[in-house]
Amino acid sequence: MRIEQDEIEKIAELSRIRISDEEIGQVTQRIAEILQMVDQLQAVDTHDVEPMANPLDATQRLRPDKVTQSNRRNAFQAIAPAVENGLYLVPKVIE
Amino acid sequence: MHTKSVAQLVKGLRERQFSSVEVTRAYLDRIDALDSQYNSFITVDEAAALAAAGGADERLASGTANALTGIPIAHKDIFCTDGVRTSCGSRMLDNFVPPYDATVIQRFKSAGAVLLGKTNMDEFAMGSSNESSFYGPARNPWNTDLVPGGSSGGSAAAVAGLLAPAATGTDTGGSIRQPAAFCGITGLKPTYGRVSRLGIVAFASSLDQAGPMAHSAEDCAFLLNTMAGHDPLDSTSSTAATEDYCATLGDSLEGLRIGLPTEYFGEGLDVATGECINNALKELEAQGATLVEMSLPHSALTIPTYYIIAPAEASTNLARFDGVRYGYRCENPVDLHDLYSRTRQEGFGEEVKRRILVGTYALSAGYYDAYYKKAQQIRRLITQDFMHCFEQVDVIAGPTTPGPAFALGAKSNDPTSMYLEDVYTLAVNLAGLPGMSLPAGFVEGKPVGLQLIGRHFSEARLLNVAHRFQQATDWHLRTPDSAKGGTL
Numbered sequence: 207m208r209i210e211q212d213e214i215e216k217i218a219e220l221s222r223i224r225i226s227d228e229e230i231g232q233v234t235q236r237i238a239e240i241l242q243m244v245d246q247l248q249a250v251d252t253h254d255v256e257p258m259a260n261p262l263d264a265t266q267r268l269r270p271d272k273v274t275q276s277n278r279r280n281a282f283q284a285i286a287p288a289v290e291n292g293l294y295l296v297p298k299v300i301e
Numbered sequence: 302m303h304t305k306s307v308a309q310l311v312k313g314l315r316e317r318q319f320s321s322v323e324v325t326r327a328y329l330d331r332i333d334a335l336d337s338q339y340n341s342f343i344t345v346d347e348a349a350a351l352a353a354a355g356g357a358d359e360r361l362a363s364g365t366a367n368a369l370t371g372i373p374i375a376h377k378d379i380f381c382t383d384g385v386r387t388s389c390g391s392r393m394l395d396n397f398v399p400p401y402d403a404t405v406i407q408r409f410k411s412a413g414a415v416l417l418g419k420t421n422m423d424e425f426a427m428g429s430s431n432e433s434s435f436y437g438p439a440r441n442p443w444n445t446d447l448v449p450g451g452s453s454g455g456s457a458a459a460v461a462g463l464l465a466p467a468a469t470g471t472d473t474g475g476s477i478r479q480p481a482a483f484c485g486i487t488g489l490k491p492t493y494g495r496v497s498r499l500g501i502v503a504f505a506s507s508l509d510q511a512g513p514m515a516h517s518a519e520d521c522a523f524l525l526n527t528m529a530g531h532d533p534l535d536s537t538s539s540t541a542a543t544e545d546y547c548a549t550l551g552d553s554l555e556g557l558r559i560g561l562p563t564e565y566f567g568e569g570l571d572v573a574t575g576e577c578i579n580n581a582l583k584e585l586e587a588q589g590a591t592l593v594e595m596s597l598p599h600s601a602l603t604i605p606t607y608y609i610i611a612p613a614e615a616s617t618n619l620a621r622f623d624g625v626r627y628g629y630r631c632e633n634p635v636d637l638h639d640l641y642s643r644t645r646q647e648g649f650g651e652e653v654k655r656r657i658l659v660g661t662y663a664l665s666a667g668y669y670d671a672y673y674k675k676a677q678q679i680r681r682l683i684t685q686d687f688m689h690c691f692e693q694v695d696v697i698a699g700p701t702t703p704g705p706a707f708a709l710g711a712k713s714n715d716p717t718s719m720y721l722e723d724v725y726t727l728a729v730n731l732a733g734l735p736g737m738s739l740p741a742g743f744v745e746g747k748p749v750g751l752q753l754i755g756r757h758f759s760e761a762r763l764l765n766v767a768h769r770f771q772q773a774t775d776w777h778l779r780t781p782d783s784a785k786g787g788t789l
Contacts, residue, residue, distance in 0.1 A: 209662075213662075214658065217658050217661045217662050217665065218658060219642075220661050220665065221616065221645070221657050221658055221661045222620075222623075222638075222641040222642045222645055223642060223645045223646055223649070223654055223657060223658070224642040224643050224645070224646040225646070225654075226646075233654075233655070233658070236655055236716060237655065237658055237659060237662070239716070239717050240608060240655070240659055240716065240717060241659070241662070243604070243605055243608065243717050243720070244605040244608055244609055244672070244676075245605075246601075246602070246605055247602065247605050247606065247609070247672075247675050247676060247679055248671065248675070250602065250675075250679055250682075252675060252678035252679060252682070255678040255679075255681055255682060256678070256681060257674050257677035257678050257680075257681070258677050258678070258680045258681040258684060259507060259677060260493075260507055260537070260733075261493045261507065261508075261680075261684065261730075261731065261732055261733025261734075262492075262493060262494060262539070262733055262757065264494070264537065264539075266536060267536050269533070278400065281400040282400060282626070282627075284400070285397065285398060285399075285400065285627045286625070286626050286627055287624060287625070287627075287628075287630035288630070294625050294626060296625055296637050296640060297634050297635065297636050297637050297639070297640055298636075299636075299637050
């Protein structure tokens with residue numbers, strides 16, 4: 207499957223990764239090579255094969271809805287780039 | 302001191318032949334003297350290591366020591382360590398000091414081990430050469446022009462260079478076994494779910510597994526005894542009972558059936574590497590094992606399958622790095638979108654960004670069925686191949702890698718050729734099986750690794766086979782010349 211530069215730009219946007227104009231050609235080429243390599247999967251007959259998400263076919267374990275950990279907000283906020291009054295700061299979103 | 306095994310160090314500490322402070326000091330001095338040639342550590346906190354060693358000596362003196370009390374262990378910089386920077390080899394986490402310990406770290410602390418330092422690795426564990434590390438590549442102690450393998454290359458180099466008696470690694474597609482093979486040490490990737498993933502920076506959650514890296518199978522067994530076990534905080538952690546992995550090390554190999562997949566001995570395998578593997582197999586045969594030719598027919602599909610599933614899971618896991626809560630943040634973002642996209646542009650390296658993009662593509666609307674679902678279906682076919690083989694054999698054996706370590710820079714500009722490095726290791730992760738690599742000879746001075754693959758939860762059997770092999774061979778005891786300097 208071929209992939210065009212505008213598709214890579216769309217994926218980069220979805221991934222929230224900025225790619226400079228200088229890099230985009232090279233990135234497109236590398237990803238095209240990888241997609242070409244994985245393309246051989248399309249030839250395999252997988253009719254009736256159940257997809258495998260967990261190698262032990264385990265299902266999600268549930269636990270009682272009980273508080274088991276203490277609040278460590280201060281410790282977690284201490285390593286954040288910008289906080290104020292217990293809140294994480296980001297650039298203004300709503301004018 | 303630095304040539305002793307973990308087992309010998311444990312005994313020596315118990316018998317007060319030396320103290321933990323002396324052992325720890327010896328390794329810190331060697332790191333100081335020799336690591337400039339390997340770049341195997343990212344962070345070493347001497348004061349903290351010596352303080353922990355002092356505490357261990359008090360417990361040894363008061364008779365309250367545990368299994369690993371006083372033993373210095375190096376940890377891959379992917380395990381969160383409370384108060385010690387955990388970079389995952391990335392600029393994104395260069396300033397990240399976790400406020401908690403990974404379960405594996407906690408278990409080592411409870412067992413009394415001393416945290417010697419954090420080892421170099423490919424960025425976010427994505428790589429087979431350690432060259433994608435933000436901190437520069439680690440180097441192979443057998444020849445510092447060669448890569449140590451990856452992603453746990455720093456751990457492998459540190460153990461091979463005798464800068465740590467043992468280390469931890471993680472393995473998503475071969476990241477313990479391949480560097481172990483390249484550096485001439487022993488490494489074990491346990492069954493998926495055997496060791497807790499809590500506090501390990503996530504790469505591909507259905508494949509990631511942590512394990513021990515050391516000189517011998519016996520030392521790996523020692524470490525696995527501490528690492529393995531259920532963790533209620535990891536929902537994929539297995540509740541299956543653990544065993545004493547040291548107890549059966551010496552069991553006879555009489556009657557053992559070893560499967561040799563024809564796909565692992567065909568085109569692509571370096572001839573001299575193949576000869577080392579065949580000689581190793583003869584040794585196992587001499588000890589009473591039977592070699593059985595068999596087939597894993599879907600082997601050719603493991604690389605493409607892996608390179609859909611792993612990037613897909615990675616793109617999801619790495620979405621958490623947003624420049625808001627911890628880690629790197631770009632300067633002067635103009636708006637929220639700019640904050641996200643520039644933080645991720647600047648914080649991630651090339652290979653990581655490439656995998657996020659591939660993963661996002663494979664999961665995006667219109668492509669999900671063709672890529673991700675298809676890969677998950679073929680994952681089942683690959684797993685079924687192994688299950689059929691294990692109806693006839695106890696263990697599968699073959700090379701860990703297609704050839705010995707390659708030169709730095711040889712493959713770093715060609716990702717798809719780098720991916721071929723993992724051709725014999727990836728399937729083990731897709732199927733969730735335990736696998737290990739052990740030294741089996743040399744090709745032109747470069748170590749060769751024998752890979753053993755077992756049924757789910759058969760770690761004790763793999764360690765037993767490896768230990769018996771190591772009782773009859775001395776490949777695992779060889780020391781690279783570069784490690785002989787700086788002797789105490």
